[in-house]
Amino acid sequence: MVPTTIGKWLALTLVAGALQVLATAPVAAQGTVRRHLIYFRDKAGTPFTVGKPEQFLSARSLARRSRQGIAILPRDLPVSPTYVSQVRGVAGSPQVLYTSRWFNAAVVSCDSVTLGRIKALPAVRSAATLNRSFQPVAPTPPPGQIAANAANNPPTKRAQYGLAYRQNEQIGALAMHEAGYRGEGMQIAVFDAGFPGVDQIAALQPLYKEKRLASTRNFVDGGTSVYQRSSHGTSCLSTIAGNQAGFYIGSAPKATFHLCITEDVNSEHPIEEANWLAAAEYADSAGVDIISSSLGYTTFDAPSKSYTYADMNGRTAISSRAATMAARVGILVVNAAGNEGDDPWHYVSAPADADSIVSVGAVDSLGNHANFSSYGPTADGRIKPTLSAMGRASAVLAPNGAAFRGNGTSYACPILAGMVAGFWQANPTLTAQQVITVLRSTASQAAAPDNVLGYGIPNFVKAYNAQHTSAPLDANGQLPGDGDALTLFPNPTGDGPLMLFLPAPLRGQPLLVRVVDARGALVAEQQLAAVSGRRTQLQLGRLAKGVYICEVSAGTTRRSVKFVQL
Incomplete structure (x- = not known):
């Protein structure tokens, strides 16, 4: 499917008001058209109320809040439609691409003259330019498929998981699966740069056959086409969702997924963070449990202003503020720590610096720190990363279905996100923050966390047994008494x-x-x-x-x- 252009953004129809994406006809601009984040002063005039959240949040979203004792607050209310209409009515025909409930803002495409008129509106508090260019990409051609050699009745568990065996074993995911927790009923949103081949890869076909691909959204080009752009998202998704016994099995092969393109690999500007924000609000509205994001922001293309290490305080970057808001509404955010460990930047990137989320560092198969994995602390002194998983020589899938090994916290993040899904499935009464606490307190460095591996490598069995002291699992995921032994x-x-x-x-x-x-x-x-x-x-x-x-x-x-x- 050909990517849509800027002027063809489609409305998201999950829940009225959950994430407003408005379309207008293209018009001739007087100058360079850019995207801007327009902040409103308040939500006056909104027809929505906290007393009727079903008008803008799905039943699943409300249930997630209810389970965790999280109230509906004014921050959850959609932006005032009156204010949106005022922006659209400004001379110069600006396009309102989408709005943000949490930031009380709108992403608007217009030239600088039109931006000046928008900033003069009484309802507008401030504005920030998000990008300097936009480059739609050509459709990604269908990848040539490589047939996977699935074994018939493979003799060992190692053969069942293929190249993905060790990365699952390291965090206890093999035992988790054996105990019956493969992510059933859990919903995971994957934010990335594209998912070409996902609809063709044999190991991912169970997503379609079992109707576990809940939705797709493209926040870069607009619309719902995601089988395009960068294959980075394809590889990240495969580490969780792959499910072909005898060839490749991911860490949560029975979870339900939402695929969101938020990243434009052709350039680096804050618009991508605004896309991350929009996707997080969409995930919230849809009732997603976990966000897996293998993205990070430090340095932008000129003339956009780059971040400094001092900005990595969890309160400055757009994506970090968005991740914190997602955590506050009960979503468990899992984000890659970053691959700048051996670069001059050295430290974690945004949104990995956000509070109340799991920032994931990378280790090798033996549990040793991968040299590229970014270090903590955050600028305000908090320990980062939070946890670590296998990100060196991780097994991932390419768009043609072939399995290969790659490096990056990008892979450690979804591998761990799948285990988080299984653990939460096994302990459904826990809140997102309680899940994080248990995983941290039972990880390999819980007694002495540092800014290299954080609290260390978590393990499903250890975390599970901490919650089920009277009926613990053995190392293979078996409950005592399941077999013939006392x-x-x-x-x-x-x-x-x-x-x-x-x-x-x-x-x-x-x-x-x-x-x-x-x-x-x-x-x-x-x-x-x-x-x-x-x-x-x-x-x-x-x-x-x-x-x-x-x-x-x-x-x-x-x-x-x-x-x-x-």
Whole structure:
């Protein structure tokens, strides 16, 4: 599909007022036409109210807020239609491309003379120029497809995941999938520079067959065509959504996705941050749970003013302010930390500097910091990155369906975003901020976070078990008692309660529990009534430090497990 031009922006129709994108006919400009962010003074005259949010937010968006105890506030109200009409009525026929509820602003395309007239309107507070040029790109030709060699009944889990095995294993995603959490019911918005080949790649076809591609939006060219422009988004999406057993499996292969083009790789100007803002508000309106953004902003093309490190405080950059607002409405934002670690810039970029989001650094397969991965802290002294995942030699898919290895926090970000989706799926009562807290507190450097890897590499099993202390998963994602083995938790144990997890042959009948020490001497014995469930609590009394064998029998059925008393 041919990309639309500036004058052909289409209206987004998800929810009335959720994200207003207005179209006008092209007109001859007196000077160079640029895009500008027009800030309004207030929202006077808006027909919308916080008492009727269903008029501008979807039911799923409202449910996400409700689960997390987040109120509808005036910031959520759409921009006043009266103010938009006033801008459109200015001589010079400016085009209102879209509006921002959170910033109470509009992105307007016009020449400098017309901009002066807009700034003179009583409703306008200020204006900022967002770009100096716009270059629509030619359609991306369909990529030649490479047939994936999917194995028939592959013998090992490694073969199931193909090249993506290690990047999933490192963060516990293999165990997460084994435990039954593959992102079902979770919605992820991917912000990037293009998605050519996504509709053709064999490993991504389940998105279409299972109707899990919820929407597409192109905030650069307008409209909904996203299978074009840069293949960067294709590769990033594949790390989460890939789902072809025996060839390639991503970190959340059963999640639902929204694909948004916000980045124009032909130039670098603040308009792309405004696109990020618009996409975030769209994601909010749609009820998205997680944003995965492998984008970052530091230096712009002249004459746009570049950021300095002092601006990386989470409160200056447009994209950082937008990411913070997304976090405030209950979206969990996952953003690449940046690839400037060995460049003069060195530090994280925007919006990775935003507060209350997960900024992702890159490590190799052994967990070592990748030299290109950007460092913290933020300019105001906060630890960044937040967490780290595999971004060196990550396995990704090309538009033709071939798997290859690439480098960048761009890949670490979506790999981790998929695990975040599975963890939140497993713990649906947590808020977005609580999810971040649990992942941080159980990551590899939780006890000593730094500005290289942040809190370290998270692991699904460790995070899950921190929330489910009475029914923890083993390293393979199995609940105790799922197989034929007897299990004790915790092991090693201390002074707290000791949980006994029973395999199926020991359930539903009276049990005899005997504990012997390393010499074989009986130190404790307990009779248990029939247990129909998987677990029961033992009352063994205080044991001396040492190694013990717990033997449980029911008739002729007997199982034993070794444990350590600390």
